[in-house]
Amino acid sequence: MAKNWNYDRAEKHIERKIADVKTVTIVDYHRDMSLENIPGNKAYRVDGVHIYADILNLSDMLHVTADEGVTCHKRTLRFLNLHYRAVHRILSRCDTRRVDFHNQRLHALVARPSNSESDAEAKRIRRAVAIAQLIIDVLQETGDADESIPSAKVRVGIDSGEALAVNNGRRGGREPLFLGAPANHAAKMSGGGDRAGIYLTNNAREAIGLDTVDKPASKALTKGEVEECQQAADLGVSKDTIVKEWKEDLEKHPIGAFTFSRHTPPLRTLDITSLTPGNSKRQEAASVYADIDGFTAYVAKHIADAPEDVVRVFHVIRAELDRVLTCDFDGRRIRFIGDCLHGLLCDGTVHTTDDPETVSTATLCAGALRSSFDLALEKLGGEEIDVEGLGLAIGFEFGPMTVSRLGMQGDRVRCSVSRGVLTSEAEQSHCGGDETAIGASAYDAGTQAVRDLFGSKRKAKGLDYNEAVEALSEKGDETAAVAKREAFALAAPAIASASERVVRPYTELK
Amino acid sequence: MTGTSPLDLLAACLPALGATELGRGPGQELIIALPVTLSDGRRPVYQIHVSVTGTSASAKEVTPTLLPAFCPERHINADGSFCLYWRAVDDIVVDDPDAALAWWETLVRFLQLQARAARRRRWPEGQGRAHGAAALHQYRAERAAERLGDPIATDMQEGRLSLVVRGSGAEGPGIRVMRDGDRVYAVWLRSRRVVNQRRPCLCSEGSRPRPQTLRSCSDHAEAAATLALELHSMAEQERRFWDVFAGYKCCGTMDDCPLAKTTPSPVASKAAA
Numbered sequence: 001m002a003k004n005w006n007y008d009r010a011e012k013h014i015e016r017k018i019a020d021v022k023t024v025t026i027v028d029y030h031r032d033m034s035l036e037n038i039p040g041n042k043a044y045r046v047d048g049v050h051i052y053a054d055i056l057n058l059s060d061m062l063h064v065t066a067d068e069g070v071t072c073h074k075r076t077l078r079f080l081n082l083h084y085r086a087v088h089r090i091l092s093r094c095d096t097r098r099v100d101f102h103n104q105r106l107h108a109l110v111a112r113p114s115n116s117e118s119d120a121e122a123k124r125i126r127r128a129v130a131i132a133q134l135i136i137d138v139l140q141e142t143g144d145a146d147e148s149i150p151s152a153k154v155r156v157g158i159d160s161g162e163a164l165a166v167n168n169g170r171r172g173g174r175e176p177l178f179l180g181a182p183a184n185h186a187a188k189m190s191g192g193g194d195r196a197g198i199y200l201t202n203n204a205r206e207a208i209g210l211d212t213v214d215k216p217a218s219k220a221l222t223k224g225e226v227e228e229c230q231q232a233a234d235l236g237v238s239k240d241t242i243v244k245e246w247k248e249d250l251e252k253h254p255i256g257a258f259t260f261s262r263h264t265p266p267l268r269t270l271d272i273t274s275l276t277p278g279n280s281k282r283q284e285a286a287s288v289y290a291d292i293d294g295f296t297a298y299v300a301k302h303i304a305d306a307p308e309d310v311v312r313v314f315h316v317i318r319a320e321l322d323r324v325l326t327c328d329f330d331g332r333r334i335r336f337i338g339d340c341l342h343g344l345l346c347d348g349t350v351h352t353t354d355d356p357e358t359v360s361t362a363t364l365c366a367g368a369l370r371s372s373f374d375l376a377l378e379k380l381g382g383e384e385i386d387v388e389g390l391g392l393a394i395g396f397e398f399g400p401m402t403v404s405r406l407g408m409q410g411d412r413v414r415c416s417v418s419r420g421v422l423t424s425e426a427e428q429s430h431c432g433g434d435e436t437a438i439g440a441s442a443y444d445a446g447t448q449a450v451r452d453l454f455g456s457k458r459k460a461k462g463l464d465y466n467e468a469v470e471a472l473s474e475k476g477d478e479t480a481a482v483a484k485r486e487a488f489a490l491a492a493p494a495i496a497s498a499s500e501r502v503v504r505p506y507t508e509l510k
Numbered sequence: 511m512t513g514t515s516p517l518d519l520l521a522a523c524l525p526a527l528g529a530t531e532l533g534r535g536p537g538q539e540l541i542i543a544l545p546v547t548l549s550d551g552r553r554p555v556y557q558i559h560v561s562v563t564g565t566s567a568s569a570k571e572v573t574p575t576l577l578p579a580f581c582p583e584r585h586i587n588a589d590g591s592f593c594l595y596w597r598a599v600d601d602i603v604v605d606d607p608d609a610a611l612a613w614w615e616t617l618v619r620f621l622q623l624q625a626r627a628a629r630r631r632r633w634p635e636g637q638g639r640a641h642g643a644a645a646l647h648q649y650r651a652e653r654a655a656e657r658l659g660d661p662i663a664t665d666m667q668e669g670r671l672s673l674v675v676r677g678s679g680a681e682g683p684g685i686r687v688m689r690d691g692d693r694v695y696a697v698w699l700r701s702r703r704v705v706n707q708r709r710p711c712l713c714s715e716g717s718r719p720r721p722q723t724l725r726s727c728s729d730h731a732e733a734a735a736t737l738a739l740e741l742h743s744m745a746e747q748e749r750r751f752w753d754v755f756a757g758y759k760c761c762g763t764m765d766d767c768p769l770a771k772t773t774p775s776p777v778a779s780k781a782a783a
Binding site for chain 1: 523526527528545546547548549550551552582585586587592593594595596600611614615616618619620622623625626629630631634635637638639641642643645668690751754
């Protein structure tokens, strides 16, 4: 059956998801509540400190060889794996919640001490700074010279405030996800430059008595400021202890060698939970990022007066984007990164990927994600939910992709990293809320119809599914032509025949 | 002729379209509900008023609901009728069942293209003719491009060619033919010939290791000059077309519409002519 998108199918699913979140409850988070398995129609208001730590030299690892071959990928995964393990040890020793590890980016939450203690926010921020410094110090020693794995250069962003914790998982997932300014601002601090160090937002700086600065993403904490926080936080664990324990753990549980095999398409059937370093996947595929544009501002606007609507919009849109990728296009969701979906698509056989077909499918899927997004907004608007200012920025790229799970046994984190993954994320980040961008490798691997659709700037505005199918099929793209034939299979015969007709409308002077 | 009126021929096609007859007007008029399936499965239902004069049929929305009342960029005439084709070249004479069905299919495809235009805020590439008298020059330019073959023929079809008029020497101004903003060749406006005829030909013969020059390659020097001159005339006629409609209200549904520049306050809603 052709991979395609259909209005009725999407409408039915969106309406079902809207019904699921008809009643949403928002409650304040207390220390005895669990952040695991939050019901879909519930959110916790969590006052905490968000830490984002970016490993700055991941891209260097991926470009260590001229070709993006198996060696390059093995080294990169081993690099991440060593560091994931070290960070895991730090967070568990410091009673800190890991929210997610998304390739080079760690998100963690410091929720204690709770607000029942005096000066709790400042204590949390100082603790976060001390943990951040510990991460930086430890990751400077967790490389592996024997395997040509460098130590990690780390940049940390920190912000504090209220955010909504919702369930990030789908189909068995259970981890929380945080919506709101502090998570996003911390991410902006860590992603806001290429110099290592710890960067606090002005909000967080003020809370611990530091002066505000014009450009907080350019002003790292000084050594003295960090030391003050370390003394105040008194984590009770040193870098040397963590490194020692990490080394002992590596001896007891060595990281298995990375072994790659292909997954026979479609990737939808890939069971990520069964992957390990020794059973990792690697193949040519398309990586797609779809990010809800304007969502941070939307959350900030509504978190006080209509937090229920924030949860509704979030769950409905995400569930629908996931359905499109997985059910309509047989893709594999790697993860949600906040309001962003990352997935992989692959067409081909057990032995080889069909490059142009994969790129065409990714183009159709990108169009479908936008069609579903637009429809979801329309339906949510019909329920009197404000959806003003929301858009969808989509980027995709083609190339060799990896999928594995890294970290400690029993707590492994899924990971898909490659040059193409990083490029697809970068392409998406350069898009506005009505734009879709294609990476250079996908552009080159695609059919002429795909290249014409995106043009030399490799970006298309307003590209929905209808446009993608029509524009590609009329220029001879076979993947789109099959999808189009399927769409008209049940239509009245003359309508189906009309859809293939070439017309040239005119305009008279009358 | 089969002896059946054109209106009856058209009405006989309704079951094949899944359309419903809602009524007939006082003359040769038909009012129908026409569901138009799109490639994404949507099925907007248009209420269409069809009128027949002789063997020619025309259509418009009963009341402008899903489409603007007037939009030259979307090929909707000032009286609300759809300009489905250029009669001089593409006319459909409704005098038998096949022609009637062809007319309906043209209408349906026109409405399918409207959905694409509404979403992307521009008419789908290569799917329309130039406006007013410019269509004749576009037609001639296309024939000239066909004589040159690819890549010029495809460039012309895909609307990638544009012009820059520059200079004023003894030969008068030169018309530069551009592809995606890059110069391809130039033609003297006064002497109506290509500026450098010893350049490699524009056809595939010109890109061989030992390329044919333009002047020695079939009639391509003349075709290239014709293409440039007709594109120039087409641009002039386009300007005249929009001058006639200056001051008409823009519907606001298309980007870069010349009407938007002459309308005091463009509105996003449907416009009345």
